[in-house]
Amino acid sequence: MPLTAPTLDLTADPIELTAALVDIPSVSGDEAALAGALEQALRTQAPHLEVVRCGDAVLARTHLGRERRVLLAGHIDTVPVAGNLPSRRDGDLLHGCGTSDMKAGDAVIAHLAATLTRPRYDLTVVLYDCEEVEAARNGLGRIERELPEWLRADLAILGEPTGGAVEAGCQGTLRAEIRTRGRRAHSARSWLGDNAVHGAGAVLARLTAYTPREVDIDGCGYREGLQAVRITGGVAGNVVPDECVVTVNFRFAPDRDADAAVAHVREVFDGFDLAITDLSPGALPGLSTSAAQEFLAATGTTARAKYGWTDVARFAGLGIPALNYGPGDPNLAHTREEHVDTSVISRCASVLTRFLT
Structure with a gap:
């Protein structure tokens, strides 16, 4: 923790607290100042909580002996600043890096942790680092390895930006590289070669003809998608390419596990040289539990499917029902605006x- 951490007032209005969090830069890998400020504030302003620090993640929890426990989680890192700090207010809008994704959610979580001294559930708060970068650095993964007991709960709510809607579960994601090979030749004598980029046309044809599956799970409609996201090939402007790589991304409904997703992609591209490069399973909605139903009742809304992957999948992997619920707009995440x-x-x-009360 830095010697002089910025001062936060967790009892302040969550809007003002959001601005204060935004004004402490915390690009992935550089969250120490914000983590220190949150840790110091929780230790001094919330004596009813047990507080621990795990790397640049801050965890707090009650021990009230309640029958059930609810976990509130949010990542404190942001993508790189894009000339959008410090925060600024324009009427009802608060601008700045991380406002939507997801320091507004973090502010709500930290405020509740400090001010709800007698919630009807035992409460755990996890404010963690490095969500916006590769999964191996994700702070939740480190917590799972080092402090697994802190992730035990009957329901997890992630403050991911949902515009105040409840988004259940999440899609899984798979990336694969499909290689086509040919034979190099001088482009002036192209008939002596075999163009691997042209050969990739058959891969693109299968993608064009692909019909994505739609599936309803617990009343949430998930639509899958299979897209080419990158094509590379060629070594010079006068050489027939002998290799081309098409990278595809499969976003799959959570009723498919990782093995089923891999099998499906291999079936679609049967006959091609295919290598899986990234794979994260999704999360089922988990709406059947009583805690999830009580939360839906509190919102007065119905849940919708989460399009995209979030850390609810980590909790689902631990057998914990998890929902996405936060004040930000996911369409504004990572933008200058x-x-x-x-x-x-x-x-x-x-x-x-x-x-909670």
Whole structure:
């Protein structure tokens, strides 16, 4: 922890707390200042909580002997700053790096942790680092390895940006490289070679003809997608390429496990040289548990499917039902124009307070 951590008032209005969090830069891998400020604030302003530090993650929990435990989680890192700091207010909108993804959610979580001294569930708060980078660095993975007991709960709610809607589960994601090979030749004598880039046309034809599956799970409609996201090939402007690589991304519904997703992609590209380069399973909605139903009742809404992968999948892998619920707009995440509607911050704080008390 830095010797002089910035001072945060966790009892302040979550809108003001959001601005304070945004004004402490925390690009992935550089979260120490923000983690230190959060740790110091929780230790001094929330004596009812047990607080620990794990790397640049801060964890806090109650020990009230309640029958069930709810875990609130949010990542404190952001993508690189894009000339959008410090934060600025424009009417009901708060602009700045991380406002939507997801410091508004973090502010709500930290505020509730400090101010709800007698929740009806035991409460665990996990504010973690390195979500925006490769999975191997994700702070939740480190916590799972080093402090697994801190991730035990009956329901996990991630403050990911959902615009104040409940998004259940998440899609899985798979990336694969498909190689076509040929024979090099001088482009002036192209008939002596075999163009691997032209050979990739058959890969693209299968993608063009592909019909994505749609599936309903617990009332949430998931639509799959299989897309080419990168094509590389060729070594010079006068050489017939002897290799081309098409990278594809398969976003799959959570009723497929990782093995089923791999088998499906291999079936689609049967006959091609294919290598899986990245694979993360999705998460089922988990709406059948009583805690999830009680949370939905508190929101007064119905859940919708989460398009994209989030850390709810990590909790699902631990057998913990998990939902996405936060004030940010996912369409603004990672943009220069990132901002959050402050009225949604207030609404999310109110809903979570009602659910927890």
